[in-house]
Amino acid sequence: MTDTRSVVVIGGGIAGIQAASELSDMGFHVYLLEKEPAIGGRMARLNRIFTTNESAIALLEPKMRTLAARENVELITYVEIVAVKGSVGDFEITIEHKPRYVDANKCTGCRRCMEVCPVEQPNRFNEGFGTLKAIYIPYAHAVPSCAVIDIESCLRSGGEECDACINACEYNAIDFTQARHKHNSKSKSKLKAGAIIVATGSATYDPEPGHDYGYGLLDDVITTMEFERLTAPDGPTGGNLIRPSDCREPMRVGFINCVGSRDINRNPYCSGGVCCMENIKNAILLKEKRPDVRCYIFYIDIRAAFRGYEAFYTRARELGIRFIRGRPSEVIENEKGNLEIRVEDTLKGMVRTIEVEMVVLGTGSVPGEDIERLSEMLKLPLTTEDGLFRELHSRVAPVDTEQRGIFIAGAVAGPKDIALAVAQGSSAAARAASTLLTLNA
Ligand SMILES: Cc1cc2nc3c(=O)[nH]c(=O)nc-3n(C[C@H](O)[C@H](O)[C@H](O)COP(=O)(O)OP(=O)(O)OC[C@H]3O[C@@H](n4cnc5c(N)ncnc54)[C@H](O)[C@@H]3O)c2cc1C
Ligand code: SF4
Ligand code: SF4
Structure with a gap:
């Protein structure tokens, strides 16, 4: 069935955040899908940004919080896109929820669990410097501010008994039963959308x-x-x-x-x-x-x-x-x-x-680790020059792709700075909206 009021945005970096905000302003229902436990992408980990040298997080945090508070935006974090079917006006996107082992509806982000967790591992959000507990919130201003357990480093995975986080959590949010859902149908959801914006960034x-x-x-x-x-x-x-x-x-x-x-x-x-x-x-x-x-x-x-x-x-x-x-x-x-x-x-x-x-x-900048998988799923070609998504036309259709209804924005469409990533986020949102409005006409 045709759905011209919903758009899926894949990737919660600055380009995806911008696209989702614009579409929400225009009255579309937006699903923002992020593979990490929190949105923000690269910009959330920068100190200050050229050319103004302002604090990256001070600019980004209000955008993230405003977006998360919108009624027509669903932030769906810690997911993997496993299948995409359909065509413009009628896409079906299957996502798999990775288990957080924490009930996101109950967690308040109080961090008491993190104080008592005995496991320390290198902090990957700090490029391996400093430590992160087995239960963690990725970074100080994370959106959503919800804990997640890295089950591989949790003592329970090694067969040891540990209830420290369970006992510390006043909100009963720790939920080790989520493990049972992994890779079965309960961990999967299907989303319907008329258009898709891919804003999955790049790696270094x-x-x-x-x-x-x-x-x-x-x-x-x-x-x-x-x-x-x-x-x-x-x-x-x-x-x-x-x-x-x-x-x-x-x-x-x-x-x-x-x-x-x-x-x-x-x-x-x-x-x-x-x-x-x-x-x-x-x-x-x-x-x-x-x-x-x-x-x-x-x-x-x-x-x-x-x-x-x-x-x-x-x-x-x-x-x-x-x-x-x-x-x-x-x-x-x-x-x-x-x-x-x-x-x-x-x-x-x-x-x-x-x-x-x-x-x-x-x-x-180099292509992100799962770009080839996304390319196959979305039937979007990559360039031979940099291995990133190829636009329909590099000069006159820079956010359109060969697949009508699928748009690209930000660093996934070629190396770029924040200003250009924001501009492309807005542009992809406008193209998605105009495409869906044309279908309605
Ligand atoms: C070290 C460094 C310093 C920089 N400093 C500056 C600066 O000072 N000023 C400036 O203008 N620019 C700077 N940049 C560039 C800037 O970081 C990028 O322009 C900007 O982050 C691009 O935003 P994006 O949203 O396209 O990608 P990203 O910020 O990379 O966001 C992509 C998001 O998509 C998610 N994602 C990836 N794959 C999937 C998937 N399969 N499913 C769901 N989600 C997925 C990622 O987890 C991430 O959250 C810097 C870059 C680097 C590397
Ligand atoms: S899991 Fe519980 S203790 Fe940990 S941050 Fe969430 S609410 Fe606080
Ligand atoms: S159960 Fe795991 S996550 Fe919880 S406190 Fe113990 S080691 Fe940390």
């Missing part, structure tokens, strides 16, 4: 397998995402940047651009200038907080293409951040426990060795 290049610039071998070589968490006020260090090796504040930091990007042996494409700006932003923030820190940015060329980017780059140079043109060949540890970056400075025409105390790798 992993320098660990190839130990790029010693990553994974040298403790003080970190990624930009790790830098974000190590400088965020809600991160593991309360916002103080310290070296993982000895917990000292680094006095000389090297930022390397284009790691895993613009490299025919890895990914030939550019991550849209986002990594250039990430490193410039983080160097500016560090320099503004601690003017005595020396910051070096190693670049091939700076891609400052969008509004405000060039001024941001100028501001960095005015602050005394040093830009060295050249792709470093290696990073090694010296006898003092510091790091040496070897680079051919192509402006000075000489090979240089710069000693720093921390190296930050500006890792590029």
